[in-house]
Amino acid sequence: QVQLVESGGGLVQAGGSLRLSCAASGRSFSSYAMGWFRQAPGKEREFVAAISWIGDRTYYADSVKGRFTISRDNAKNTLYLQIYSLKFEDTAVYYCAACPKPDYYSDDDSRKEDDYYWWGQGTQVTVSS
Numbered sequence: 001q002v003q004l005v006e007s008g009g010g011l012v013q014a015g016g017s018l019r020l021s022c023a024a025s026g027r028s029f030s031s032y033a034m035g036w037f038r039q040a041p042g043k044e045r046e047f048v049a050a051i052s053w054i055g056d057r058t059y060y061a062d063s064v065k066g067r068f069t070i071s072r073d074n075a076k077n078t079l080y081l082q083i084y085s086l087k088f089e090d091t092a093v094y095y096c097a098a099c100p101k102p103d104y105y106s107d108d109d110s111r112k113e114d115d116y117y118w119w120g121q122g123t124q125v126t127v128s129s
Contacts, residue, residue: 009123022096
Protein backbone atom coordinates (compact mmCIF):
# COMPACT_ATOMS: atom_id res chain seq x y z
CA GLN A 1 0.00 0.00 0.00
CA VAL A 2 1.26 3.46 -0.92
CA GLN A 3 -0.24 6.78 0.08
CA LEU A 4 0.63 9.82 -2.00
CA VAL A 5 0.29 13.50 -1.19
CA GLU A 6 1.07 16.18 -3.76
CA SER A 7 2.09 19.74 -2.98
CA GLY A 8 3.66 22.75 -4.64
CA GLY A 9 0.86 23.85 -6.90
CA GLY A 10 -0.34 27.42 -7.11
CA LEU A 11 -1.02 30.44 -9.27
CA VAL A 12 1.90 31.33 -11.52
CA GLN A 13 2.36 33.75 -14.39
CA ALA A 14 3.06 32.40 -17.83
CA GLY A 15 6.78 31.87 -18.29
CA GLY A 16 7.30 31.12 -14.62
CA SER A 17 8.42 27.93 -12.91
CA LEU A 18 7.11 25.55 -10.28
CA ARG A 19 8.30 22.42 -8.56
CA LEU A 20 5.67 19.92 -7.58
CA SER A 21 6.37 17.35 -4.90
CA CYS A 22 4.72 14.04 -4.13
CA ALA A 23 5.39 12.61 -0.68
CA ALA A 24 4.90 8.87 -0.42
CA SER A 25 4.31 6.73 2.60
CA GLY A 26 5.02 3.05 2.63
CA ARG A 27 8.30 1.20 2.35
CA SER A 28 7.73 0.13 -1.24
CA PHE A 29 8.14 3.60 -2.80
CA SER A 30 11.73 2.95 -3.85
CA SER A 31 10.67 -0.25 -5.64
CA TYR A 32 8.00 1.35 -7.79
CA ALA A 33 7.97 3.31 -10.99
CA MET A 34 6.15 6.60 -10.59
CA GLY A 35 4.26 8.94 -12.83
CA TRP A 36 2.68 12.36 -13.08
CA PHE A 37 -0.63 12.97 -14.80
CA ARG A 38 -2.77 16.08 -15.17
CA GLN A 39 -6.38 16.97 -15.82
CA ALA A 40 -7.39 20.30 -17.26
CA PRO A 41 -10.93 21.67 -16.86
CA GLY A 42 -13.31 19.87 -19.17
CA LYS A 43 -10.66 17.45 -20.41
CA GLU A 44 -9.66 13.90 -19.69
CA ARG A 45 -6.70 13.14 -17.50
CA GLU A 46 -3.49 12.83 -19.48
CA PHE A 47 -0.02 11.46 -18.96
CA VAL A 48 2.76 13.95 -18.25
CA ALA A 49 5.90 12.09 -17.17
CA ALA A 50 7.15 8.89 -15.56
CA ILE A 51 10.32 7.61 -13.96
CA SER A 52 11.79 4.21 -13.18
CA TRP A 53 12.39 2.98 -9.64
CA ILE A 54 15.97 4.26 -9.39
CA GLY A 55 15.45 7.23 -11.67
CA ASP A 56 17.69 6.06 -14.49
CA ARG A 57 14.92 6.12 -17.07
CA THR A 58 12.41 8.88 -17.65
CA TYR A 59 9.46 9.24 -20.00
CA TYR A 60 7.65 12.39 -21.12
CA ALA A 61 4.60 13.41 -23.06
CA ASP A 62 5.60 15.23 -26.23
CA SER A 63 3.77 18.35 -25.06
CA VAL A 64 6.08 18.79 -22.06
CA LYS A 65 9.46 17.59 -23.32
CA GLY A 66 12.14 20.16 -22.68
CA ARG A 67 10.07 22.07 -20.11
CA PHE A 68 9.26 19.42 -17.49
CA THR A 69 11.73 17.34 -15.51
CA ILE A 70 10.70 14.38 -13.38
CA SER A 71 12.98 13.18 -10.61
CA ARG A 72 12.85 11.26 -7.36
CA ASP A 73 14.65 11.01 -4.06
CA ASN A 74 14.12 7.53 -2.69
CA ALA A 75 15.82 8.39 0.59
CA LYS A 76 13.09 10.98 1.15
CA ASN A 77 10.28 8.96 -0.41
CA THR A 78 9.53 11.91 -2.65
CA LEU A 79 8.78 12.37 -6.32
CA TYR A 80 9.25 15.72 -8.04
CA LEU A 81 8.11 17.49 -11.17
CA GLN A 82 10.04 20.61 -12.09
CA ILE A 83 8.14 22.78 -14.54
CA TYR A 84 9.76 25.57 -16.52
CA SER A 85 8.34 28.11 -18.98
CA LEU A 86 4.78 27.56 -17.83
CA LYS A 87 2.07 28.02 -20.44
CA PHE A 88 -1.59 28.78 -20.00
CA GLU A 89 -2.38 25.29 -21.31
CA ASP A 90 -0.44 23.77 -18.38
CA THR A 91 -3.31 24.81 -16.11
CA ALA A 92 -4.61 21.60 -14.57
CA VAL A 93 -4.80 19.46 -11.48
CA TYR A 94 -1.59 17.46 -11.31
CA TYR A 95 -1.61 13.95 -9.86
CA CYS A 96 1.20 11.64 -8.91
CA ALA A 97 0.70 7.91 -9.15
CA ALA A 98 2.58 4.75 -8.25
CA CYS A 99 2.99 1.73 -10.50
CA PRO A 100 3.80 -1.56 -8.72
CA LYS A 101 6.75 -2.49 -10.91
CA PRO A 102 10.28 -1.07 -11.18
CA ASP A 103 10.18 0.16 -14.77
CA TYR A 104 8.12 0.25 -17.92
CA TYR A 105 8.50 -1.89 -21.01
CA SER A 106 8.12 1.06 -23.38
CA ASP A 107 7.06 4.70 -23.63
CA ASP A 108 3.52 3.56 -24.33
CA ASP A 109 3.60 1.34 -21.27
CA SER A 110 4.38 4.28 -18.99
CA ARG A 111 1.22 6.07 -20.11
CA LYS A 112 -1.30 3.40 -19.14
CA GLU A 113 -3.38 4.72 -16.26
CA ASP A 114 -4.65 1.25 -15.42
CA ASP A 115 -1.11 0.21 -14.50
CA TYR A 116 -0.98 2.81 -11.71
CA TYR A 117 -2.53 1.39 -8.58
CA TRP A 118 -2.21 4.33 -6.17
CA TRP A 119 -3.01 7.98 -6.78
CA GLY A 120 -2.68 11.20 -4.85
CA GLN A 121 -5.46 13.73 -4.42
CA GLY A 122 -3.90 16.21 -6.83
CA THR A 123 -2.50 19.73 -6.64
CA GLN A 124 -3.87 22.63 -8.68
CA VAL A 125 -1.59 24.54 -11.04
CA THR A 126 -3.06 27.69 -12.53
CA VAL A 127 -1.14 29.70 -15.10
CA SER A 128 -2.18 33.29 -15.66
CA SER A 129 -1.43 35.31 -18.74
